[in-house]
Amino acid sequence: MKKPISVQMYTLREECEKDFIGTLEKVAGLGFEGVEFAGFYGMDPAVLKKELDRLGLRASGSHFPLRPLEENFEENLKAQKTLGSRYLIVAYPLDRMEREEEYTELAEKLNKMGKRCREEGITLCYHNHDFELKLFGNRTGFDILLQETSQEYVKAEPDVYWITYAGKDPVEWIQSYKGRTPLIHLKDMTKDSARTFAPLGKGSIEFKPVIDLEEEAGVEWWVIEQDECDGSPLESIQASIEYLKNQLVR
Numbered sequence: 001m002k003k004p005i006s007v008q009m010y011t012l013r014e015e016c017e018k019d020f021i022g023t024l025e026k027v028a029g030l031g032f033e034g035v036e037f038a039g040f041y042g043m044d045p046a047v048l049k050k051e052l053d054r055l056g057l058r059a060s061g062s063h064f065p066l067r068p069l070e071e072n073f074e075e076n077l078k079a080q081k082t083l084g085s086r087y088l089i090v091a092y093p094l095d096r097m098e099r100e101e102e103y104t105e106l107a108e109k110l111n112k113m114g115k116r117c118r119e120e121g122i123t124l125c126y127h128n129h130d131f132e133l134k135l136f137g138n139r140t141g142f143d144i145l146l147q148e149t150s151q152e153y154v155k156a157e158p159d160v161y162w163i164t165y166a167g168k169d170p171v172e173w174i175q176s177y178k179g180r181t182p183l184i185h186l187k188d189m190t191k192d193s194a195r196t197f198a199p200l201g202k203g204s205i206e207f208k209p210v211i212d213l214e215e216e217a218g219v220e221w222w223v224i225e226q227d228e229c230d231g232s233p234l235e236s237i238q239a240s241i242e243y244l245k246n247q248l249v250r
Helices: 011-016 020-029 046-056 066-071 072-083 098-118 141-147 160-166 170-175 233-247
Strands: 007-008 034-037 057-067 087-092 123-126 155-159 183-186 221-224
Touching: 007 011, 007 020, 007 057, 007 123, 007 233, 011 034, 011 233, 020 046, 020 141, 020 183, 034 221, 046 057, 046 072, 057 072, 057 221, 066 072, 072 087, 072 098, 087 155, 098 123, 098 141, 098 155, 123 141, 141 155, 155 183, 160 170, 160 183, 221 233
Parallel strands: 007 034, 007 221, 034 057, 057 087, 087 123, 123 155, 183 221
Antiparallel strands: none
16 A cells, blocks of 8 residues: 555544544544545635645545535635645435436536536546445446546546445456546445444455555545444544554555
8 A cells, every 4th residue: 555545524523513623633643644525614725725734634635415516616626726635526416316317417417527627637536325336237327427427527436335335346346447546435344234334444344455456446545434433433543544554564
């Protein structure tokens, strides 16, 4: 593992609500090199960039649900440039998509947004959950989003947990779209029947085969996320980054 490690700040949303800068300080203290934002908690991006610089952190990207991204697209795009972030990520569509037509319509929309992003030196990515892995004939919804968009305009941020949850192999999936996965979400799955979220190394997912794809797949950032935590989210992400740095050879 040669590429840097970031954390998706949604994991720490409750901490951020109480003390956003203090939480970023703790993230830096744990050894993370970057943060992937899920909101700026009322901070001006220029002020936030100064705080990142002070803490030695980089913005690896920013997540936006589709609707607020569209409603303030140019403002959100400008914020990425201010933060020094190269990636603008669609975190969730308008709703869980159940029909093939919804994916083809979204692909057209993503292509237009991705073209505009590229004009500003920003890359648009799409982050998956499990429902995008539903099959429509011989293609999943996620396949449609990538096959019906330009590889120059739209990339993916595959989530290893959700791909596994949907019954697919994350290694095979990433290999099939190598060159279009600059960001990869790493999260583990509990070994029990609940199959919920766990710190890396505490669950059932094998991460070394995924990490070994780093160069082949063109990965730029590894992003740790844990949607829900049984205990302290800070302790969970600490366990995850220690697992990556100490148990998987960098």
